[in-house]
Amino acid sequence: MNLPLIVPPQVAFSLISPDLALLVTSVVILAVALFLAPEQGIRWLAWLAAAGILVAAGSDVILLLGSQLPATTFSGSLVMDPLAEVLDLVILAAALLAVLLAANRPEASPDYLALTLWSAIGMMVLVSAHDLIVLFLAVEVLSLPLYILCAFRPDRPTSLEAAVKYFLLGAFSSGFLLYGLALLFGVSGGTNLTQVAAALATVGSASLFGHGAIGTALIAEVGIGLVVVGLGFKLAAVPFHQWVPDVYEGAPTSVVTFMSVGTKVAAFGVLARLVDTVFVGSAVDWQGLLSALAVATILAGAVLAIPQQNFKRLLGYSGILNAGYLVAVLVVGSQAATAAGVYFLVTYALMNLGAFAVISAVSGGEMEGVMIRRYRGLFYQQPWTAVAMAVFLLSLASIPPLAGFFGKLFILQALISGHQLVLALTVVAGTAITLIVYGRPLLAMFSPPDPDSPPLPKMPMAVATAIGCLAVAVVAVGLVPGAIVGLVHGVSQIGPLSGISGR
Amino acid sequence: MANLIAILAGVLCLFMGVVVISAKNPMHAVIALVANFVGLGVLFLLLHAEFLAVIEVIVYAGAVMVLFLFVVALLMAGTRAPQESRGKNLPGQVPLALAVTGVFAALVVFALAVRTVLVAPPPSTTDFGSITNFGRALFTTYLLPFELTALVLLAAVIGVVFLARER
Numbered sequence: 001m002n003l004p005l006i007v008p009p010q011v012a013f014s015l016i017s018p019d020l021a022l023l024v025t026s027v028v029i030l031a032v033a034l035f036l037a038p039e040q041g042i043r044w045l046a047w048l049a050a051a052g053i054l055v056a057a058g059s060d061v062i063l064l065l066g067s068q069l070p071a072t073t074f075s076g077s078l079v080m081d082p083l084a085e086v087l088d089l090v091i092l093a094a095a096l097l098a099v100l101l102a103a104n105r106p107e108a109s110p111d112y113l114a115l116t117l118w119s120a121i122g123m124m125v126l127v128s129a130h131d132l133i134v135l136f137l138a139v140e141v142l143s144l145p146l147y148i149l150c151a152f153r154p155d156r157p158t159s160l161e162a163a164v165k166y167f168l169l170g171a172f173s174s175g176f177l178l179y180g181l182a183l184l185f186g187v188s189g190g191t192n193l194t195q196v197a198a199a200l201a202t203v204g205s206a207s208l209f210g211h212g213a214i215g216t217a218l219i220a221e222v223g224i225g226l227v228v229v230g231l232g233f234k235l236a237a238v239p240f241h242q243w244v245p246d247v248y249e250g251a252p253t254s255v256v257t258f259m260s261v262g263t264k265v266a267a268f269g270v271l272a273r274l275v276d277t278v279f280v281g282s283a284v285d286w287q288g289l290l291s292a293l294a295v296a297t298i299l300a301g302a303v304l305a306i307p308q309q310n311f312k313r314l315l316g317y318s319g320i321l322n323a324g325y326l327v328a329v330l331v332v333g334s335q336a337a338t339a340a341g342v343y344f345l346v347t348y349a350l351m352n353l354g355a356f357a358v359i360s361a362v363s364g365g366e367m368e369g370v371m372i373r374r375y376r377g378l379f380y381q382q383p384w385t386a387v388a389m390a391v392f393l394l395s396l397a398s399i400p401p402l403a404g405f406f407g408k409l410f411i412l413q414a415l416i417s418g419h420q421l422v423l424a425l426t427v428v429a430g431t432a433i434t435l436i437v438y439g440r441p442l443l444a445m446f447s448p449p450d451p452d453s454p455p456l457p458k459m460p461m462a463v464a465t466a467i468g469c470l471a472v473a474v475v476a477v478g479l480v481p482g483a484i485v486g487l488v489h490g491v492s493q494i495g496p497l498s499g500i501s502g503r
Numbered sequence: 504m505a506n507l508i509a510i511l512a513g514v515l516c517l518f519m520g521v522v523v524i525s526a527k528n529p530m531h532a533v534i535a536l537v538a539n540f541v542g543l544g545v546l547f548l549l550l551h552a553e554f555l556a557v558i559e560v561i562v563y564a565g566a567v568m569v570l571f572l573f574v575v576a577l578l579m580a581g582t583r584a585p586q587e588s589r590g591k592n593l594p595g596q597v598p599l600a601l602a603v604t605g606v607f608a609a610l611v612v613f614a615l616a617v618r619t620v621l622v623a624p625p626p627s628t629t630d631f632g633s634i635t636n637f638g639r640a641l642f643t644t645y646l647l648p649f650e651l652t653a654l655v656l657l658a659a660v661i662g663v664v665f666l667a668r669e670r
Contacts, residue, residue: 006642023654030661074647111665118658125651137651144655148662218613 012073015063015080018056018088019121025052026117033110042110046103049113050096053120057092060085076192077131079273084128086342087269090349091127091262095120097353098258100462101360107152107252115145116258123262127269130277132181132191135270139177139234142266143170146259150251162250169233169243177230183223187216193277200282221284227274228289235267235323236316237293238300245308248316253363253370256312257356260319261349268326268345272338280333290331291423297324298426302433311359311441312370315352318396318437321430322348328427329411332418340414344407347395347477351404354392354470357463358385364457372441377449381456386445388471395474397438398431403477509549516542529575533568540564552632 013020029045036045063069063085070081098116102108122142129135147170151163185191188199203217232240248256279286301321308314322344329341362378362385363369379386395404408431415424459467515538522535540563547556641649 006639009643009646011646075644077644077647109665111661114661115658118654121654125647131647133645133648134651137648137655140655141651141658144658144662148658148665151666154666 009075010073012068012071014059015068015071015073016078017059017063018092019124021052021056021059022117022121022124025049025055026114028052029110029113029117042108043103045110045113046099046108049099049117052117053092053096053099057089057096060088060092064089072130074134076194077134078125078128079130080128083272083338083342084124084269087127087265087345088124090265090346091120091123093349094258094261094265094353097357097466098254100466101254101257101357102252103462104460105252105254106155107254109152112149112152115149119143119145119149119258120262123266126266127273129270129273130193132185132193132196136174136178136181138266138270139174139230142263143174143234146255146263149255149258150247152255153252156250158250159252160250162247165243166247166251173230173233173240175230176226176233180223180226180228180230183219183226187220187223193273197278197281200278200284203283217284220282224279224282224284224286225289228271228286228293231267231271232293234263235271235327236264236320237323237327238297238320241297241301241320241323244316244320245313248312248319249310249370253312253356253360257353257360260315260356261352264319264323264326265345265349268330268341271327271330272341275330275333276335276338287331287333290327291420294324294328294331294423295426297321297327298430299324302430302437305434305437308437309372310370311372311375314372314437314441315355315359318434319352321434322352324430325408325411325427328420328423329414331420331423332414334414334418337414337418340410343410347403347407347474350470350473350477351392351395351402354388354467354474355396357467357470358389358392361385361459361463361467362456372444374453375441375444376447376453378445378456380449382459385459385467388467389445390442391471391474393438393442395478397434401475401478403474403481405478406481505549509546512542512545512549515539516546529579530572533571533575536571537564537568540568547632550632554632554634554637556632 025048029048032041032048033045036042063080064082068080069085070079072079095116099113102112102116119142122138122140122145125134126138126142129138147163147167150166151160153159184196184200187203188196190196190199200220203220229240233243236244248260251259275286298321301317301319301324305314305317305321308317325344326341329337329344359370362374362382375389378389391402395402398405398408408427412424412427415421415427519535519539519542523532523539526532526535540559544556544559544564547553547559
């Protein structure tokens, strides 16, 4: 019997160089850690991880500025376009901050660094996924390390509780996602998004009792629904948000910082790609589904955030609320709307990372330190920290000259030009409610301090620098919104991928 | 003939699946799961997915289930009565499960009823799931998923080592 020769596909290594940089760094960290005594050299390893992330970000920028994009590799299952590269940069920023925050904490260990890098790889692959199997596996690569990272304070029962809750609900959502992907595969007979899009474009309208291939339309509809449910868990959209407050409260703050931005970016990226390449051209009703999800997420997130006493829980609900804005803008289904979503996501990442960095620095790893009452009089003890936090909170509340305002403005613009008036009104209502939400900690910070409150921990230099950079970025992006509009314009040119030659 | 075998294997799978979740003795549940996997293997064979059928029996019914048996046996080594190890149901769990099952059963009936208007599934030739074709697909079209799986396993190994570490 003559065996057929298997010719492996051509892989463009330059296109996946950011992922490779992270992978190599993680393996080096684990290997070097074998030769270091515990407790010794973890700072060096953290700097090594930070250097690896910076190299990855550098190769991302080179790709973004070069002329290679958009391109596909791995037999068309991975697509590199400006959308993916910009979102990759946001993911890398979140990973960098997580590494810096963890460097002086009990959770710091070689495993922590390696798992963070692997999760970042999963997120970066997810925003580039152009194949159903790659999509599912990328979700797993990003989730599995996060489940473990949530448990990185085993001395605390809440940390283990967060890990178990996140793991169980995450496994549950993976089941939904996989079921949906299997149904889409069943309808289209292929796993590449190009094949899925072609098949869904020919599916008849989804009326149950009309003419045409109703069975196929129904299966496609159920498949899309289940995929949205699965990704909704990752995005923390209502009603799939129950895990968020408990996980945010229990997991180490550095991990929450990373996952609150990274997971959201990755889930938005893949949902935007599905909308742009598959949903828009299909006859299946997906807009109603996403609209309902967006309205429920915005209203529930905003209202539930009001009574929170724990700062991490408050930001958890704020994350749910912002996920609602992202889902809302996807309903429009145009490339301009996707670009508005990306702009919003970039500004959200800046202010959310900043807020979590301040929480991490102020709490010093203590559970009590994340309560809002602990922030009373912060301005009189650490004025610059309080000012930075005020910038982040005001930006989250979309106060005009700051970055968050323009993110919200572009989303409203996209919704109104897409004739989604109900969604636009919901976004406005959500924004109004958040003035109350973010106002409370703001007032606490600038009111006189309790005389018997313990002194605040000293802030490490790297964390202080990171907070300063983020605050300056929030102000600068707000003053010169054009600074990243150009970047986002590039994103809006994600062509329909049919024109890209596979490699 | 093939239909008869498919129906028998399907009934075996369903019955054993019910035994898995209803058996009082965890040992019985594990053994019922082995039978369930064998039935699934037969179904894969009927779909011309020979490689999957073989893997299903060797890896799942074989290796994984032996592991399960060992774990169950080790965990039960200290307990007197394995019959009492069955946990309590959550409130409303049984009606909810029945309702979900009903919905899915209705979906299956609906799918069978409208079968005539379903598009034909992609042609599955007899060597569709052969080892040759499987291997070729795995190392060409699906090379990236293959590599990503390695990363998932690596993360799982590191995670287990971390969680099980002595403190």
